[in-house]
Amino acid sequence: MSANERPVILTGDRTTGPLHLGHYAGSLKNRVALQHTHEQFLLLADMQALTDNADDPAKVSRNVLEVAFDYLAVGIDPALTTICVQSALPALAELTMLYMNFVTVARLERNPTIKTEIQLRGFGRDVPAGFLCYPVAQAADITAFKATLVPVGDDQAPLIEQTNEIVRRLNRQIGHALLPEAEAIIPTVGRLPGIDGKAKMSKSQGRAIFLSASPDQIREAVRQMYTDPTHIRAADPGTVEGNVVFTYLDAFAEAPDMVDDLKARYRQGGVGDSVVKRDLDAVLQALLAPIRERRARYAADPGYVMDLLRQGTFRARERTQATLEEVRSALGLFSL
Ligand code: TRP
Numbered sequence: 032m033s034a035n036e037r038p039v040i041l042t043g044d045r046t047t048g049p050l051h052l053g054h055y056a057g058s059l060k061n062r063v064a065l066q067h068t069h070e071q072f073l074l075l076a077d078m079q080a081l082t083d084n085a086d087d088p089a090k091v092s093r094n095v096l097e098v099a100f101d102y103l104a105v106g107i108d109p110a111l112t113t114i115c116v117q118s119a120l121p122a123l124a125e126l127t128m129l130y131m132n133f134v135t136v137a138r139l140e141r142n143p144t145i146k147t148e149i150q151l152r153g154f155g156r157d158v159p160a161g162f163l164c165y166p167v168a169q170a171a172d173i174t175a176f177k178a179t180l181v182p183v184g185d186d187q188a189p190l191i192e193q194t195n196e197i198v199r200r201l202n203r204q205i206g207h208a209l210l211p212e213a214e215a216i217i218p219t220v221g222r223l224p225g226i227d228g229k230a231k232m233s234k235s236q237g238r239a240i241f242l243s244a245s246p247d248q249i250r251e252a253v254r255q256m257y258t259d260p261t262h263i264r265a266a267d268p269g270t271v272e273g274n275v276v277f278t279y280l281d282a283f284a285e286a287p288d289m290v291d292d293l294k295a296r297y298r299q300g301g302v303g304d305s306v307v308k309r310d311l312d313a314v315l316q317a318l319l320a321p322i323r324e325r326r327a328r329y330a331a332d333p334g335y336v337m338d339l340l341r342q343g344t345f346r347a348r349e350r351t352q353a354t355l356e357e358v359r360s361a362l363g364l365f366s367l
Contacts, residue, residue, distance in 0.1 A: 040065055041178035043074030043117070046094040047084060050101040051239040052315075053223040053232030056282045057184035059105045061216060065182065066111040072176050072347060073102060075340075078117045078124070079168060082161040083152060099336050101242050104326035109339045115347035116340055117172070122351035126171035129358060131164065133200040134193075139163050143189045170194040174210045175351035182216040186231075191215040205361040210354075220282050228257035228275045240315070242322050249319060253312045258304045265303030276307050284314050 075098055080091040149158050173181055173194050181191055195212045202208050222231050225238025232239045240252045256276050262269035271277045271294045280290045296302045329336055
């Protein structure tokens with residue numbers, strides 16, 4: 032299959048902070064594999080990050096490079112994947128504006144992802160208009176590249192559904208299938224909990240293990256990790272379900288047989304938390320050491336990474352501009 036016949040992938044991350052193990056299990060790992068068989072674009076979503084960080088644009092801007100370092104550190108290859116900056120792609124903003132007319136406020140308020148996030152952030156009716164409408168912008172992101180596959184965490188599935196509704200509505204208006212529908216690629220491992228066992232591995236609340244974590248930070252995070260509070264002595268039978276150490280072992284250990292064996296012995300009694308934590312520490316140290324080293328090398332040469340972002344964004348600009356022109360002309364917008 033030649034490069035330009037490959038199915039197109041578009042996905043991205045808000046640039047609000049460096050990425051962590053939750054991102055790795057949730058989608059980075061998939062992206063590293065898919066870049067060999069697909070034409071892949073990764074979007075550093077700084078415009079979307081602003082929709083709930085308007086009080087700190089400097090943070091959003093600073094983290095564009097941080098997330099780029101993370102991409103490269105986990106093995107995203109700039110020769111295979113195009114990395115681009117959302118705010119430098121004006122076609123996305125223009126498509127968002129057009130798509131806004133093909134979706135209702137009521138539908139956006141019913142979007143499960145948006146609904147949960149509005150509750151979580153306590154916005155109520157004072158939700159920023161940009162935030163309420165970010166699913167429309169995400170539809171613009173996906174369709175501007177004519178992507179048919181979107182690797183994301185499970186929380187993003189309603190956004191892909193929303194995208195496809197906009198696509199169908201627009202195609203109906205135009206009278207032919209100009210834009211393709213997209214499919215989410217969601218990892219089979221469930222969402223990774225924070226080290227305290229609560230919610231998801233959020234960046235802000237001290238529950239995350241960053242891809243850049245030092246050996247000591249990894250060790251300390253594993254030491255603090257929530258296990259089974261009723262498993263007091265090593266001899267006591269322990270519970271594996273909801274035990275974060277086992278959830279992480281399931282997500283990251285190379286040898287599932289080893290984990291199954293450990294689970295059986297833990298359930299029976301006779302295996303202390305310190306033993307399973309030592310195993311997990313070894314797994315995470317081995318996983319993150321090469322990532323940390325590669326990340327440090329890229330971070331030491333930001334000029335090189337900036338050049339990659341310029342080249343990637345330039346390629347993405349041509350692609351997105353072409354789609355915008357097609358949509359404008361298919362809708363019959365006035366042309367000077
Ligand atoms: N919503 C994604 C996140 O919160 C980021 C994102 C922006 C995205 N545009 C996208 C994901 C397009 C997939 C496709 O991290």
